[in-house]
Amino acid sequence: MGQTAPHVCGYLTERFSDDAFGSFAGYREAGGYETARHALNRMTPEEVIAVVKSSGLQGRGGASFPAGLKWSFMPTDDEGPSYLVCNADESEPGSFKDRLLMERGPHQLLEGLLIAAWAVGAETTFLYVRGEYAEAASVLARAIGEARAKGVLGPRALGSDFGHDVVLVRGAGAYICGEETGLLESLEGKKGQPRRKPPYPAQRGAFGRPTTVNNVETFCHVPHILKNGADWFRGIGTEQSPGTLLFGVSGHVVRPGLYELPLGTRLDEILFEYAGGVPGGRRVKGVIPGGISTPILPAGLLDVRMANEFLRERHTLLGTGGIMVMDETTCMVRVGCIASGFFRDESCGQCTQCREGTGWLDQLLHRLERGDGSDGDLALLGDVADKMEGGTICSFADAAAWPVQGLLRHFGDEFAGHVSARGCPLDQSFAL
Ligand SMILES: Cc1cc2nc3c(=O)[nH]c(=O)nc-3n(C[C@H](O)[C@H](O)[C@H](O)COP(=O)(O)O)c2cc1C
Ligand code: SF4
Structure with missing residues (x-):
């Protein structure tokens, strides 16, 4: 077992x-x-x-x-x-x-x-x-x-x-x-x-x-x-998203694990009541709601019901219900590096904007993380991600672009801080 x-x-x-x-x-x-x-x-x-x-x-x-x-x-x-x-x-x-x-x-x-x-x-x-x-x-x-x-x-x-x-x-x-x-x-x-x-x-x-x-x-x-x-099934969950969903909660939480809950349960309720909140009295910084492909939500947007009709309003998706929680020590550029490394390695390579785009995202993010990035790299990062969406054989390329777009949308200042500080200003973050 x-x-x-x-x-x-x-x-x-x-x-x-x-x-x-x-x-x-x-x-x-x-x-x-x-x-x-x-x-x-x-x-x-x-x-x-x-x-x-x-x-x-x-x-x-x-x-x-x-x-x-x-x-x-x-x-x-x-x-x-x-x-x-x-x-x-x-x-x-x-x-x-x-x-x-x-x-x-x-x-x-x-x-x-x-x-x-x-x-x-x-x-x-x-x-x-x-x-x-x-x-x-x-x-x-x-x-x-x-x-x-x-x-x-x-x-x-x-x-x-x-x-x-x-x-x-x-x-x-x-x-x-x-x-x-x-x-x-x-x-x-x-x-x-x-x-x-x-x-x-x-x-x-x-x-x-x-x-x-x-x-x-x-x-x-x-x-x-x-x-x-x-x-009976329609009586559980929301009108548009019936039934329960298995939410897998991982990362900086007291009780990581699998929670079967009705669709439409609030994300902050899952995080704080079921998963016990962030350990060590630290604050939550961001939450990926549905697996690595789904755009991140910052701490201020966690009062959202976990169903696509509500998550879409916050520019994200339910995905597979894999909730990943990050506390205030987390460097969001490093989160981007981990995601982009995964997508670079896993692209099957048939479509140009996926094969090349995933490599570019990974290079740019690592350059920013090392402190070698410029304002131009930051702009290019967003541009490459936007150009990867749509037109590919499968939606892998979209899935690779979305996490970067979400990070830039909500943590753009932190990314810019890596350019001005010429490196990661967060000394308590996990290392790559
Ligand atoms: C890159 C990529 C990876 C996927 N991985 C999975 C997976 O591991 N398991 C899965 O059930 N669906 C996965 N899907 C979705 C499947 O293509 C398909 O939509 C799904 O199996 C259909 O089942 P459902 O309608 O019951 O969700 C993936 C899609 C993409 C684009
Ligand atoms: S979008 Fe899909 S088919 Fe195209 S290269 Fe990426 S993984 Fe392969």
Whole structure:
């Protein structure tokens, strides 16, 4: 089992402290697989999609795309095989929710996959797990074996006429393989480079066949929605963003960990009440709300509800819900250096403004950090970031530009201070 315990329980994580929940017997005892049995034997795929659509479930992999709508894009008149892909590549710095979902509740995920596979008519699910997640992969392999042995998976899944299997695939450690078409390339044994779209995966996905790709957390909500109904789900969270979300809190907080809370919970409440605030009596300086790609919020803007409709008003996004907290000692130029180094290393290199832009951002930020930067470098930094947005094969380039834009927007004076002081004026900050 992993090191990080969920602190607050909602429907996804409420049984995670019970080790038995991870086993087939324990999951069955908690009523597990009954919802899938009902769906596969008593509901049509269209009925399942209709419930998920009206629940308003949005994807939890970062883009918040409506899950039911995505499922409805799958062709219904195609005679050949179709596939479901579970994106368990989770490589966004600050995000660790999917790991916990897989390690503590593998059968909850498998039940969600089975229901989704029935809905989209997929004969096989490829469960693509981040290469470094060895524990999650071994827990899942065991769970898949149990599910096969008990007839949950197989030619007559849960006693229905639907045949389905789940194939576990291990990634090899590239962030870009989390982008859905980069993942598909990797799944096919090729270099993990995103594809131009269209065609979208529902038209031409894995091995050229119609494919639906969703995130681990997205699938985990599905059995609960089918069991309790779309209205129940819509009763949690906000009108536009229903349900709970797993917020992973890390950095300068007293109680880092995973918190399952309704979407729309205020960021300052998560930080100060659930995560216990900043240790040592220090003040908070900035918070990245949803993984490294999402623009930072300064201390004065933390009274925001954690849902895209509110975060957008503050020029940031929910992303994957990976909240990273930085206290007053933190040098924001160094934060930029860490982010830019990551994106420089992880760009797949197909698009010029991404390949070149990530390198330029990294060089400029390090020059500023060393004290060799000029006012011209500062202007160039903003210019390069702005020119990276839009027009690339995937949104990695945007994701690389946003953290820099956020840092300049809210901490521009600190960046200018590095030019005038010819180095970092914050002597207590972490070192690079
Ligand atoms: C650079 C990049 C990395 C991504 N990494 C992940 C990831 O690790 N896990 C994930 O579920 N989605 C990731 N995504 C989003 C996927 O492309 C895709 O939108 C998602 O898997 C769809 O699932 P959802 O609709 O359930 O959120 C990434 C996107 C980009 C552009
Ligand atoms: S934006 Fe970057 S990561 Fe995405 S395809 Fe282009 S070069 Fe590759």
